[in-house]
Amino acid sequence: MNILKDLNELERANVISVEMAQQISDYYQKKRSATPTGNRQLLIFGILGALLVGIGLMFIIANQWEQLPIAVKTTCAFLVLIVPQLLCVFVLIKQEGKVVWLESTALLLFFAVGANISLVSQIYHINGEASSFLLTWILLTAPLIYILNSSAVSLAYFIGIMSYSFAVKVNVSAPWNEYIYWILFVLPLPRYLQLFKKSPNNPLLILHHWAIPYILTTTIANLIHHYGELMPLVFFAMFGIFYLIGNRIAVGNGSLIRNGYRVFGFAGTIVTLLVMSFRVTWKKLFTNHYELSTLFGSPEFIAIVVLLTLAAILLYRETLSRTLADLKIMEVTWLLFLPIFMLGLYTSLSVILVNLYVFVAAVLMIREGTKQNHLGVLNSGLLIITLLTVCRSFDSDLTFVVKGTLFVLVGIGFFVTNWLMLKKRKEHEA
Amino acid sequence: MKLKIVLIVAFAIVAMAQLLVPTLMISRQVDIAMTGNEFKFKVRHNGRGATIRGNFIWLQFEADKFKIEDKKDWENSQSVFVTFDKDSLGFAKVKEVTKEKPQNSNDWVKAKALLNVRDSTRNKSARFRSFTNYVDYSYLQLNYPFNNYIIEDTSSKDLGRNINKAMNDTLRSITLTVKIRENQFLAGDLKLDSVSFKDFVKGLKQ
Numbered sequence: 342m343n344i345l346k347d348l349n350e351l352e353r354a355n356v357i358s359v360e361m362a363q364q365i366s367d368y369y370q371k372k373r374s375a376t377p378t379g380n381r382q383l384l385i386f387g388i389l390g391a392l393l394v395g396i397g398l399m400f401i402i403a404n405q406w407e408q409l410p411i412a413v414k415t416t417c418a419f420l421v422l423i424v425p426q427l428l429c430v431f432v433l434i435k436q437e438g439k440v441v442w443l444e445s446t447a448l449l450l451f452f453a454v455g456a457n458i459s460l461v462s463q464i465y466h467i468n469g470e471a472s473s474f475l476l477t478w479i480l481l482t483a484p485l486i487y488i489l490n491s492s493a494v495s496l497a498y499f500i501g502i503m504s505y506s507f508a509v510k511v512n513v514s515a516p517w518n519e520y521i522y523w524i525l526f527v528l529p530l531p532r533y534l535q536l537f538k539k540s541p542n543n544p545l546l547i548l549h550h551w552a553i554p555y556i557l558t559t560t561i562a563n564l565i566h567h568y569g570e571l572m573p574l575v576f577f578a579m580f581g582i583f584y585l586i587g588n589r590i591a592v593g594n595g596s597l598i599r600n601g602y603r604v605f606g607f608a609g610t611i612v613t614l615l616v617m618s619f620r621v622t623w624k625k626l627f628t629n630h631y632e633l634s635t636l637f638g639s640p641e642f643i644a645i646v647v648l649l650t651l652a653a654i655l656l657y658r659e660t661l662s663r664t665l666a667d668l669k670i671m672e673v674t675w676l677l678f679l680p681i682f683m684l685g686l687y688t689s690l691s692v693i694l695v696n697l698y699v700f701v702a703a704v705l706m707i708r709e710g711t712k713q714n715h716l717g718v719l720n721s722g723l724l725i726i727t728l729l730t731v732c733r734s735f736d737s738d739l740t741f742v743v744k745g746t747l748f749v750l751v752g753i754g755f756f757v758t759n760w761l762m763l764k765k766r767k768e769h770e771a
Numbered sequence: 772m773k774l775k776i777v778l779i780v781a782f783a784i785v786a787m788a789q790l791l792v793p794t795l796m797i798s799r800q801v802d803i804a805m806t807g808n809e810f811k812f813k814v815r816h817n818g819r820g821a822t823i824r825g826n827f828i829w830l831q832f833e834a835d836k837f838k839i840e841d842k843k844d845w846e847n848s849q850s851v852f853v854t855f856d857k858d859s860l861g862f863a864k865v866k867e868v869t870k871e872k873p874q875n876s877n878d879w880v881k882a883k884a885l886l887n888v889r890d891s892t893r894n895k896s897a898r899f900r901s902f903t904n905y906v907d908y909s910y911l912q913l914n915y916p917f918n919n920y921i922i923e924d925t926s927s928k929d930l931g932r933n934i935n936k937a938m939n940d941t942l943r944s945i946t947l948t949v950k951i952r953e954n955q956f957l958a959g960d961l962k963l964d965s966v967s968f969k970d971f972v973k974g975l976k977q
Contacts (some may be wrong), residue, residue: 386959415797418793419790419793422789422790422793423790426786426789429782429786430779430782430786433775433778433779433782434775436777437775454789455791456794457789458793460922461793461796461797462796463826463921465796465797465800465957466800466920466957466959467796467800468917468918468919468921469916470916470918470959477792481785481788481789484781484785485785488778488781488782488785489782681910710956723921
């Protein structure tokens with residue numbers, strides 16, 4: 342560390358005292374030992390190595406080996422599993438606390454379990470459904486997250502359950518399997534939350550911050566059964582939760598690269614709003630007749646209740662440290678959309694309200710960008726207006742002249758606002 | 772130290788489970804090999820080709836349809852129980868398809884039943900005139916878990932093409948032997964005429 346090298350020089354020049362130099366040295370020494378991921382590069386390359394070895398093993402073994410007798414093939418299949426298992430035992434006993442060793446061997450074992458089941462299936466011609474193979478693999482490796490305290494396995498596990506949810510959706514003969522996915526999703530969360538509190542700067546945790554919202558965004562549609570038209574509420578609540586969680590992550594570090602939740606929360610809310618700005622998306626809601634007995638037990642309704650409650654709790658916690666006026670429009674979209682949605686049960690006025698909402702949200706963003714002198718925020722607002730204009734250009738009841746005028750106005754808006762902002766910056770610098 | 776011991780014990784249990792699952796898979800297959808009833812399925816020549824998918828070959832059997840009275844009694848992609856029997860030549864045939872587990876026979880597997888059976892007996896122009904005419908709803912199309920047959924690597928294009936050609940050669944008799952017992956099955960030899968698939972591929976390679 343550079344500052345430690347300079348300490349002697351500073352001490353000799355009487356800039357700092359001997360005691361102070363010692364205190365600074367102690368502080369950095371302590372900080373270094375408190376960080377378990379001392380060598381991040383080594384950790385990343387260790388995991389990458391394990392990943393490559395795992396994939397390589399699968400390729401090699403899946404390839405030309407038909408000539409070998411079954412007994413040899415079976416032995417190989419078990420060796421693929423036993424060797425990583427022994428490596429894990431060695432790490433648990435001899436390399437305790439060494440993160441690189443732990444993460445690499447745990448990830449290797451994760452792939453070895455999958456490879457072993459595939460190999461045995463291949464050798465003995467056992468055919469089965471992809472969903473049952475993935476479920477077996479996931480269940481056999483889930484405990485490794487806690488026993489080996491492995492974030493890499495946790496990440497691979499999340500990707501595994503996402504694949505499982507896709508495979509299950511295809512298999513209509515066992516619809517109840519879909520619900521297992523949500524139980525599987527909850528399993529590694531306690532460790533994730535613990536890691537979130539203990540070491541918020543862990544690179545693997547930051548990858549989790551991207552993986553979890555991505556997986557939820559792609560799999561939440563599994564809930565759709567008979568009341569798909571209620572899903573906008575689920576989407577808004579989910580993206581609202583993402584945005585609010587993103588706020589908590591941003592407390593430590595405001596960088597967007599570390600904050601997948603905020604990116605997904607923001608982009609998801611905007612996309613859902615734009616989708617709801619089309620009249621056709623409300624059509625089924627206007628016409629459907631709801632039977633309360635089946636509605637209350639439906640997965641869509643249960644998801645709405647759970648997610649809205651969670652979003653309300655997070656928003657309440659947010660208001661404890663900030664005033665209501667400080668809240669951004671993206672944080673409360675899910676709440677403001679509720680009355681618009683209810684209105685949509687009786688009238689088509691909701692479509693106009695959503696369009697107005699998107700427009701106002703974009704204008705507020707442009708205003709915020711101007712206030713903060715932030716070109717990114719300003720252009721995001723302009724981009725939203727552009728997308729809204731593109732969406733409306735698909736509506737057949739607008740003439741080409743109106744559509745063209747809208748595009749011209751948005752284009753001029755881009756030029757003028759950016760020019761004004763840059764001019765303001767130059768004036769400040771001068 | 773205490774935590775370390777707990778972790779090692781927990782890991783040992785998980786490791787045992789990881790070893791137990793493939794062991795059980797193998798023992799189940801060995802059991803079926805000894806006690807299962809053997810059926811010989813005639814493979815239908817697939818005119819459309821493209822039967823090879825990576826390390827699998829998709830086989831379509833002649834015994835994969837079942838006549839139904841009313842399509843309303845069945846759902847598309849429904850999971851059903853198919854009981855097999857042997858015809859006069861010793862080949863497998865579908866005895867019955869039920870929604871409940873069969874009680875009076877052990878020779879059954881679970882299969883996926885599709886309602887939209889394509890009627891290949893109609894000529895092409897009729898197909899284009901009306902797609903609905905092309906689909907026959909009086910049969911269930913049955914997809915068995917052993918439709919996908921694992922084969923050795925066919926990464927070479929020529930090899931794959933030759934296998935495809937042979938599989939679609941109507942002059943060849945292709946059969947797959949499967950041992951069945953209460954939804955457990957063991958796919959055995961795939962034979963082209965009397966040559967096993969393994970030897971056939973070996974011959975192509977040479």
